[in-house]
Amino acid sequence: MKLDVQYFARYREALGLDGERIEGEFVSIAALRERLLQRDGVWAVLAEQNIMCARNQELCSLDEPLFDGDEVAFFPTVTGG
């Protein structure tokens, strides 16, 4: 499957990346996150317990299943208002 993966705020800064296309087979967002955590150094930021995520621009849990063409986003706790 092909995914459009986006990073926001403190994660975007730590990774030096606002998004990327990722190809592979991932049953869930948690599986995608595990793959990203295998990358070195700065990627450990995604191991944070308070991480939030969205699939196709809707908040979801890390257990959310993934499908070809999905847009996935990882971000820290939101702080608007």
Added chain:
Amino acid sequence: MAIRVQAGAFDPGAELNALHAANVGIGAVVGFVGYVRDFNDGREVAGMFLEHYPGMTEKALAKIVVEAEQRWPLLRLEVLHRVGALEPGEPIVFVGVASAHRQAAFEACDFVMDYLKTRAPFWKKEHTSEGPRWVEGRQSDKDAARRW
């Protein structure tokens, strides 16, 4: 029902008055305005930048608005949130709710802010006396959102 995400400034008084305009069935208007403070968490704040997730931001706010409309008998509901560079003293967010009676307006306004704080993809980066820093989410905001 209106949702606006914008970089430009807004006038909270004008927004509040507009909510009541041309609908004499409205008996109550409740408005909340959030402002940038010049001090936070032990540091002076010279300004901030509000990052968001274009596309998702509007969807997340719309979802909150729809949920508020399902829970309370509302006549109007407006959510306005700024993004980009902001200075202390400037309004960041406006939530205005109009209903026939006050209770629905008070509760819906409180609900929308609690949900916005915990579910809408905005992030504040403060420019402080000791350099830039990302504002961290507060447990008290999560607790407040759980009340509903």
